[in-house]
Amino acid sequence: MSNDNHYQFEVVMTCSGCSNAVNKALTRLEPDVSNIDISLENQTVDVHSSLPYETVLEKIKKTGKEVKSGRTL
Template sequence: MSNSAQHYQFEVVMTCSGCSNAVQKALSRLEPDVSNINISLEKQTVDIDSVLPYDVVLEKIKKTGKEVKSGKTI
């Protein structure tokens, strides 16, 4: 992992553990380019550190079929 990792936070509509598991599984496929995947079903957030561009991570989450309400680089 290079030192240029960014921290992204996405607000994703997830209604059950199946939803959060789908997002977790999709993001896990990007390893080792992503790390520290932290998904909160309660807060509806996905926090992740990645060397990948924001748009790449966003598209990966969207491909799960979940609605991404917002996202930001922290």
Template sequence: MTCSGCSGAVSRVLSKLDGVDSYDVSLENQTVVVKGSAPYETVLEKIKKTGKEVKSGQVVQ
């Protein structure tokens, strides 16, 4: 993510995704933290569909 438009696109898709309770998009840190019951793969695919590259990810219980 390089601009507020990028982070806004990620925020928009996450806000519409079932199973996402909350999320934090940090443009400064180039990170997205998602909390909820949505499957990891689903969240990952939604973010990728915005055209943003996902360099790494992890599931924390």
């Protein structure tokens, strides 16, 4: 989809369970989310989505993880 936005969030994740929880929450947004790339090492969550930034941010926050920052790339 050409109208995809690329968002990158800095999320506090301490284990693979944390990153899996974020991944599971974001996959529920499909097909509006086309690509999810989570790096536990870098503490980043990259999301390609046609949804607004706030929608994706709220979905990550609902997992209970602290979102330190986020930006549109």
